[in-house]
Amino acid sequence: MTEVSVLMPKLYWEDFQLGAVAVYGPRLVTREEIVAFAAEFDPQPMHLDEAAASATMLGGLAASGWHICCLLMRMLTDGFVLNSSSMGAPGVEEVRWLKPLRPGTRIRVRSTVLETRASKSRPDMGLVKMLHEMLDEADTVLATLTSTAMMGRKPGARP
């Protein structure tokens, strides 16, 4: 028997089925990366310093909401985007920061396909609206992000 390497087939718009759920990660979030991100992009005391953070609504050091979005994006990129015909996204429908992301949390992302539709203007493209939820170890939802991706259609399957 010959051993062959089996690659996951590249994902096209047709492969995103309504209601499909996928989970990506885990990834351990460290204090060091929380503070480094905040120092560069969101230098508010609640993201930089334990003592200052304890006096805020966060009740202790927690990641910037933008850091949450960026970690989520990285996990999606590794999880499926780089193996897809993704053409990017025109924006983000909504972000909700529900619970603080603390140092030492092991996060995952759960992605659910909310809607798929063909593009009216581009026969080589379809749209996939997804809900991405950041989870902690106890499956508590820390944040949600809703966004619509532009996906290339499968060659040969185009109208």
Add this chain to the structure above:
Amino acid sequence: MTEVSVLMPKLYWEDFQLGAVAVYGPRLVTREEIVAFAAEFDPQPMHLDEAAASATMLGGLAASGWHICCLLMRMLTDGFVLNSSSMGAPGVEEVRWLKPLRPGTRIRVRSTVLETRASKSRPDMGLVKMLHEMLDEADTVLATLTSTAMMGRKPGARP
């Protein structure tokens, strides 16, 4: 005459007037930071490599949309958040990435107060909904972000 240092008074909810506009920046965005951000959070070829990017919808190397959000947040943080009674934000209403952000662009952010309202549950807090637009040197809007901030109310002005 004695020289005194005049500090900008700290901003409270009452200081955000409906329709008020402020501009922050400029900041020069370099190729190095675009690639470094993408390598960490959004390693898609269109944000990492000129040749690969030229074949995409972006038509050339451009910053990750999340990098745009993070740069915008940093400019807001320096521009007014650190000098305000900001208590954070529950999320983001909408992000739209309208035009590519190219290396070498000198960006600014224009912030407009869309709505202000007192909090029903917390007398020490008010809400300020703002539209933040990232502009290039020609005042082209590259991206928009709509978000509602929680702001502390002025001591003595609370109901």
